[in-house]
Amino acid sequence: MTQITAIVQARTGSTRLPGKVMYPLDGQPALEHIVTRATHADSVTDVVMATSTEPQDDVIDQYASVFGADVIRGSESNVLGRFESALEKYDPEIIIRITGDCPLIDPTTIDKVVSPIHNGNADYASNIFQRTFPRGLDIEAFTDESFKRVLSAATTQAEREHVTPYYRNNPDEFNIVNVTSDQVFDDEQYRDRTDLRLTLDEPDDYRLLKRIYDEIEYDDILPVREAVDLVDAEGLTELNESVRQKKI
Secondary structure (H helix, E strand, O other): OOOEEEEEEOOOOOOOOOOHHHOEEOOEEHHHHHHHHHHOOOOOOEEEEEEEOOHHHHHHHHHHHHHOOEEEEEOOOOHHHHHHHHHHHHOOOEEEEEEOOOOOOOHHHHHHHHHHHHOOOOOEEEOOOOOOOOEOOOOEEEEHHHHHHHHHHOOOHHHHHHOOHHHHHOHHHOOEEEOOHHHOOOOHHHOOOOOOEOOOOOHHHHHHHHHHHHHOOOOOOOOHHHHHHHHHHHOHHHHOOOOOOOOO
16 A cells, blocks of 8 residues: 655744634634545545744644644744655655645545546646646655655745745756646536635635635535635635735
């Protein structure tokens, strides 16, 4: 069985919405929803949270076992180093990167992104190289072999802090596959929905996500399709349409 480790990159020290990963959605911290949803992906073997050694992130360490995840801690700014520690400890053949601002991360999309790597057709796969999904459904996956090359070659601050820019900045060095929304969703309503923000970056994003989690009844995990249906039906995009995505 191929060891596939999902690493959830999370910290409480967000400049725009401090502590956002612990904000409650339907009575559970946003981070718990992320871990639970990642666990529901058929391809995922285990889930690890990668957080910093800063005291404010002790809360993530303390609650990790409640979420059903292990924890790796390291430098707040050198996130690449945290992933390296996870690689050394868990020895995965495939690594999935998920950020802590995606409480509607989609298990089916995770599996679709992992598929070309699992089949030996890619070193790195994502659904963000050419974006067709809403913000908040971002998935990246890569082989351990290619990641070891990145660890040796990534030297800039941005490459160390954001983990995967080296792949995207050096496409000639890797076999890269981009997954599009029409490979996941059959219905046109859910394709190319780059107009939607289902991510948790600012207070207005939280207002939207809280509405979704408050109004939709679900078992286990809230279906992304139902979230989009609600947003469209009630015109909820106006809640966070003014938010501007932070640039790397």
